[in-house]
Amino acid sequence: MAVKRRTRQREAILGVIEGSDGPLSVGEVHELAGREIPGLGIATVYRNIKLLKEEGVIVAVELPGEEPRYEPDGRGHHHHFRCRNCERTFDLEECPVGIPDGTTLPGGYRVEGHSLTLYGRCTNCPE
Numbered sequence: 001m002a003v004k005r006r007t008r009q010r011e012a013i014l015g016v017i018e019g020s021d022g023p024l025s026v027g028e029v030h031e032l033a034g035r036e037i038p039g040l041g042i043a044t045v046y047r048n049i050k051l052l053k054e055e056g057v058i059v060a061v062e063l064p065g066e067e068p069r070y071e072p073d074g075r076g077h078h079h080h081f082r083c084r085n086c087e088r089t090f091d092l093e094e095c096p097v098g099i100p101d102g103t104t105l106p107g108g109y110r111v112e113g114h115s116l117t118l119y120g121r122c123t124n125c126p127e
């Protein structure tokens with residue numbers, strides 16, 4: 001029985017991370033997975049997230065000054081949009097950076113990659 005419950009918890013936690021439209025904090029995972037698993041403890045969420053990360057199933061997303069968030073591994077190149085009002089973070093579908101890798105910038109700087117987070121208001125948070 002205990003094993004069955006552990007499996008259900010893990011599946012619920014992974015399910016909300018995979019089903020999200022952006023990386024989730026431990027608190028957000030706890031809230032969403034808790035709707036499926038009444039009584040789900042925050043320590044259980046921490047433990048499962050740690051394991052899923054060690055197994056390479058999920059990866060941490062670190063925004064400056066924020067607690068880590070988690071998303072499935074292998075999402076490919078993408079960026080995040082952080083809503084300053086509701087404090088949720090969303091995946092952006094398109095890369096807004098018009099500087100392909102390999103570009104040489106004035107001054108001779110050769111671009112090999114970039115990272116970017118945009119801040120503003122999401123569609124749930126009209127002015």
Ligand SMILES: [Zn+2]
Pocket residue numbers: 083084085086087088121122123124125
């Ligand atoms: Zn918002």
Ligand SMILES: [Zn+2]
Pocket residue numbers: 077078079095096097114
């Ligand atoms: Zn990009």
